[in-house]
Amino acid sequence: MKACVFVANNEPMVVEEVTLDAPGDHEIHVKWKASGVCHSDLSIWEGKLPLPPGSILGHEGAGVVISAGANNAGIEAGDHVVGTFVPFCGECFYCRNGESYVCEKSQEIGMGRMPFHRADGSVLFGAIGGLATFAEESVVHEGALVKIPKDIALEEACLIGCGVTTGVGAVLNAAKVSQGSTVAVIGCGGVGQSVIQGARVAGAEKIVAIDLNEAKRAAASKFGATHSVDPSVEDPIQFVQGLTEGRGADFAFEVVGTAQLQRQAYDMTRPGGKCCLVGVAGMADEISLPSGMLTLLSKQVIGTIYGNSVVRDDFVRFVELAKSGDLMLADMVSQRIGIDDINDAFVAMTEGDVIRSVVIYD
Ligand SMILES: NC(=O)c1ccc[n+]([C@@H]2O[C@H](COP(=O)([O-])OP(=O)(O)OC[C@H]3O[C@@H](n4cnc5c(N)ncnc54)[C@H](O)[C@@H]3O)[C@@H](O)[C@H]2O)c1
Ligand SMILES: [Zn+2]
Ligand SMILES: [Zn+2]
Structure with a gap:
């Protein structure tokens, strides 16, 4: 073979x-x-x-x-x-x-x-x-x-x-996105589009797709994104703040895999919100966060492998969501x-x- x-x-x-x-x-x-x-x-x-x-x-x-x-x-x-x-x-x-x-x-x-x-x-x-x-x-x-x-x-x-369980699981199991929330997603490849679909399933009200590639942004709107940003043209942090009376996203997901974009996701997260790291950066890379303000703004930074999924249960759950048309x-x-x-x-x-x-x- x-x-x-x-x-x-x-x-x-x-x-x-x-x-x-x-x-x-x-x-x-x-x-x-x-x-x-x-x-x-x-x-x-x-x-x-x-x-x-x-x-x-x-x-x-x-x-x-x-x-x-x-x-x-x-x-x-x-x-x-x-x-x-x-x-x-x-x-x-x-x-x-x-x-x-x-x-x-x-x-x-x-x-x-x-x-x-x-x-x-x-x-x-x-x-x-x-x-x-x-x-x-x-x-x-x-x-x-x-x-x-x-x-x-x-x-x-x-x-x-991989992609669906990682992305949808990151939303439903790891970050636990809430209904009516604002979600920002940096990187709209196979995993990022799954985050967007998961956010739609979770009932997020605003879903912002951030990607350099126009076709990925267009696809994101089909999967559930309500807004999109080309980060080479517009500052995505300011865009998300503009949508949320200056607060920032309730949930921000980094789905590319660089320390710089992980920091960007942190910066676009509102006080008390969750910054969820899905992309995998290099093993020697480090991310720097404002130490005092991390505490004072009560932001949560969470990493997630495989969307924190218990596969024997979650694979079947995601198959059912696909069969019902909720996951495309x-x-x-x-x-x-x-x-x-x-x-x-x-x-x-x-x-x-x-x-x-x-x-x-x-
Ligand atoms: N945590 C996990 O369990 C897990 C599982 C699978 C994949 N991953 C990781 O998730 C990441 C994404 O995987 P994928 O298969 O979706 O990759 P992909 O290559 O399909 O998608 C990455 C996307 O990021 C976009 N992008 C690149 N630079 C950007 C920038 N500066 N700003 C905004 N968007 C930008 C690209 O245009 C592309 O659409 C990778 O790091 C991968 O290793 C993690
Ligand atoms: Zn994978
Ligand atoms: Zn074991």
Whole structure:
């Protein structure tokens, strides 16, 4: 079977024939049907996120189970599944505390196995959560998959594997956006548009989409944004203050991944409001905040991985929201591509109007 191999930072990924181990106990063999291309894949490829080459990227996948070892997830052949990029053990302090999104075993579970074999005898792992959704098939831990209903298209369901759960979860689970509130969103890619959709579902009254790209701003209005700002033309902080009698947003989300924009999100948050950091900046980057005023203005700064989602419950909840039409997933798929086109999809992500490229497998 084919896999798109991440061979070196900033060098084109190479599509190769690889073989795959059979699943053992607590493992599942999945045939991916669709995989979104997320900015986090690009960040790893660029070396911004420290995960090594000699791996297969892709972590936003949906597929069909080919075979399953004995497992506690109730997963069997023929089931439809979505991969979780934070695989969970179900037993550690965090999993028992309803915080599986920070499971202490997730790295070990995800990267502890090298099930892919290349023609030269070397082995490969799935870089994020062990998922390797840029391969046609994968063998993953039972805690890396969630069974979903069969009456949702897999090319839409795959988006729940990262962008949708991250963005909608950030709104509903992490920030807990309230009805009638004003929400500002910096960065309107696949994750930012999901924040906007989540804010609409939460009943926010004003939703401000901030993005340099005109097409992203236009798309945002379809997903629920009531206002938009081009930050190269207008100061987004002043714009948000102008909408709120000078106060600032009740909730501001940074969904690009730079320390400078994280600070911008903080500055556009009103006193007593929440500044929610979703974008992932470089591991050596630091954010500076006005120390005294952070306390005196009672602002809350919160980070969130995977939208603080408990995937076994939240994936199914987001599938239901998609089926009812509250979450518009089909409209987020800007282009369907083949496995040979993933390098081009990285370029389109930064230079094009694409919200999500989705790899479609036969
Ligand atoms: N916290 C998590 O669990 C989690 C999960 C997935 C992705 N992420 C991170 O979220 C971020 C967004 O991911 P994505 O897949 O949506 O990326 P994307 O590339 O699709 O979107 C980023 C958007 O930011 C816009 N942008 C760039 N510079 C800007 C600026 N100065 N002002 C306003 N907008 C600007 C771009 O035009 C683009 O629309 C990345 O940092 C990614 O690593 C975090
Ligand atoms: Zn992602
Ligand atoms: Zn755990």
